[in-house]
Amino acid sequence: AQSVTQLDSQVPVFEEAPVELRCNYSSSVSVYLFWYVQYPNQGLQLLLKYLSGSTLVKGINGFEAEFNKSQTSFHLRKPSVHISDTAEYFCAVRATDSWGKLQFGAGTQVVVTP
Amino acid sequence: NAGVTQTPKFRILKIGQSMTLQCTQDMNHNYMYWYRQDPGMGLKLIYYSVGAGITDKGEVPNGYNVSRSTTEDFPLRLELAAPSQTSVYFCAASGGDLTDTQYFGPGTRLTVL
Numbered sequence: 379a380q381s382v383t384q385l386d387s388q389v390p391v392f393e394e395a396p397v398e399l400r401c402n403y404s405s406s407v408s409v410y411l412f413w414y415v416q417y418p419n420q421g422l423q424l425l426l427k428y429l430s431g432s433t434l435v436k437g438i439n440g441f442e443a444e445f446n447k448s449q450t451s452f453h454l455r456k457p458s459v460h461i462s463d464t465a466e467y468f469c470a471v472r473a474t475d476s477w478g479k480l481q482f483g484a485g486t487q488v489v490v491t492p
Numbered sequence: 493n494a495g496v497t498q499t500p501k502f503r504i505l506k507i508g509q510s511m512t513l514q515c516t517q518d519m520n521h522n523y524m525y526w527y528r529q530d531p532g533m534g535l536k537l538i539y540y541s542v543g544a545g546i547t548d549k550g551e552v553p554n555g556y557n558v559s560r561s562t563t564e565d566f567p568l569r570l571e572l573a574a575p576s577q578t579s580v581y582f583c584a585a586s587g588g589d590l591t592d593t594q595y596f597g598p599g600t601r602l603t604v605l
Binding site: 382387419420421422423424427468477479480482483484485 | 496532533534535536537540542550582584588593594595596597598599
């Protein structure tokens with residue numbers, strides 16, 4: 379089984395400042411890793427995913443994440459946030475040999491203020 | 493192309509009532525899912541389906557039922573609603589290979605009083 383821990387429940391950040399959202403996972407098998415974003419009153423949409431290859435993954439809206447196998451982490455970063463980045467961010471994991479069932483973290487609420 | 497649509501957006505139920513949450517997708521995806529989202533808990537998988545006529549339980553199936561008679565529709569049935577089922581419910585669909593992306597609907601906010 380897999381589990382995901384998002385280390386911060388809420389991250390306040392000023393506009394144009396950098397942000398890092400931390401995600402650690404636990405799994406006895408190889409995994410795929412995902413970050414989803416949920417804007418207020420909307421469903422989730424995919425930001426980026428790590429499948430294999432380069433450990434630095436670039437996603438939409440200027441976000442990127444780095445997979446660190448030794449530390450079992452998949453932290454999400456953005457060098458300069460906008461007000462529109464205010465949202466909840468979910469890290470998710472799925473075993474590579476397991477169909478479809480994502481295991482989500484509890485989420486990190488990012489609040490961007492001017 | 494609407495993607496995944498859900499109805500209703502909001503609903504208030506009394507304890508013991510039943511209802512069906514509707515989910516429809518127009519992406520011709522075989523795989524569909526129902527999740528519930530509780531504050532501070534992330535999303536938990538309720539049921540999923542790998543194609544018409546095939547469904548299976550997820551992590552938290554108790555109190556729910558599903559059916560999948562067509563590729564497009566995947567309704568979630570709540571029988572004998574309880575306050576513990578107060579939550580936001582999301583339906584999702586995906587193409588089905590192991591690396592695929594799940595596409596989510598806008599959610600249904602359900603309150604059971």
